[in-house]
Amino acid sequence: MYEPSNIIMILEILQKNGGFFFYNPINKRGVVGCKSELPEELGVTTLNESEISFFAIPFFSDINKKGEGLWNTMKMGEITFPYCYSILFSVGTQKKTTPTYVNVVDDYEKWCDLFDIIMSNIKAREVEKVVASRQVEILFDKDINLASCVLNLLKNNPQSYVFAYIYGGKAFIGATPEILVEKCGSRIQSYAVAGTFPKCENNEKRGKELLNDIKNNHEHKIVIEEIVSTMRTVTNKVSIGMTELMELKNLFHLKTSIVATDGQKNLIEWVRLLHPTPAMGGKPRKKALKLIEKYEQHDRGLFAAPIGIVEKNGDGIFVVGIRSALIDGNKIYAYAGCGIVEQSDCREEYEETNTKLRTILEAL
Numbered sequence: 001m002y003e004p005s006n007i008i009m010i011l012e013i014l015q016k017n018g019g020f021f022f023y024n025p026i027n028k029r030g031v032v033g034c035k036s037e038l039p040e041e042l043g044v045t046t047l048n049e050s051e052i053s054f055f056a057i058p059f060f061s062d063i064n065k066k067g068e069g070l071w072n073t074m075k076m077g078e079i080t081f082p083y084c085y086s087i088l089f090s091v092g093t094q095k096k097t098t099p100t101y102v103n104v105v106d107d108y109e110k111w112c113d114l115f116d117i118i119m120s121n122i123k124a125r126e127v128e129k130v131v132a133s134r135q136v137e138i139l140f141d142k143d144i145n146l147a148s149c150v151l152n153l154l155k156n157n158p159q160s161y162v163f164a165y166i167y168g169g170k171a172f173i174g175a176t177p178e179i180l181v182e183k184c185g186s187r188i189q190s191y192a193v194a195g196t197f198p199k200c201e202n203n204e205k206r207g208k209e210l211l212n213d214i215k216n217n218h219e220h221k222i223v224i225e226e227i228v229s230t231m232r233t234v235t236n237k238v239s240i241g242m243t244e245l246m247e248l249k250n251l252f253h254l255k256t257s258i259v260a261t262d263g264q265k266n267l268i269e270w271v272r273l274l275h276p277t278p279a280m281g282g283k284p285r286k287k288a289l290k291l292i293e294k295y296e297q298h299d300r301g302l303f304a305a306p307i308g309i310v311e312k313n314g315d316g317i318f319v320v321g322i323r324s325a326l327i328d329g330n331k332i333y334a335y336a337g338c339g340i341v342e343q344s345d346c347r348e349e350y351e352e353t354n355t356k357l358r359t360i361l362e363a364l
């Protein structure tokens, strides 16, 4: 089993010098891009710099229009590192986790204003779905320990893709359950992950209820349809899997796999075509994005944005940067969003974002 103390040491080096960490729970492989060399004793395998490329593509191409310029010290797009490594984790890290409860800041009034604007646009038939988000700022009395946060994300979220991108004194970290697109040869796989129920005492019943819930299935179907129609602009070889339940530490989601066959476009082109799906933006895409840009009070930066790696042969994976936070010294900006449709209730959606924020808050 891979030693947690090793991962702590690696992350401490990344925190000090800058770097990128990406963990894939399916093949249990972590990859690291680093500005400085990692000691061999840490059990990492050295990769040639050209073997792997790291990407953090912002949600909106023109970020940092809103106030503080929180994101402007971070390099975006393709990020290259002189030292690259891979780490194999063992199955031992895959333990079953149970929810715990953490309090989050009350910004309900601000949320209501955003919700009302979106709902009035939905009622006016301007948009069908918009993913609204919160940025919750939490101040600590000392600097946040990045290494232990990332280790906790790994421990608490065994099915999630855990990432940490450290640059210019800030770190963007998260444990996301959602793949935007994965390429393996001509197989292009995306997932619709949308529709959420928080866990409760009777989880078996809760899961079944989500699978049959009309509002959540509507939200989910919008995402499937958009991914499928986008893929069909490139190829008519597109197949849709069954909608399943995804069980995470604190909540359930609806999840559907969508696979296309294409030998023409590269992975970055696929990312640019698919991002943002209506699980992160809305429907219709342009109008939903305009509302988000105009009325959300914060810059999304890398929140809900494509984060990923590309291998030398062109294969790779991009996830969406949700269940995430930007760490700046003793300050943390945690992010969570949810899809709003005509049947949505303001308070319920706020509580849903609180549940989603727990991924980060429980790791601090």
Ligand SMILES: C=C(O[C@H]1C=CC=C(C(=O)O)[C@@H]1O)C(=O)O
Residues within 6 Å of the ligand: 131, 178, 193, 194, 195, 196, 253, 278, 279, 280, 304, 322, 323, 335, 336, 337, 338, 339, 356
């Ligand atoms: C935007 C987020 O979640 C998305 C992913 C899964 C389910 C979602 C939902 O049910 O609203 C969201 O679309 C977030 O966690 O910040």
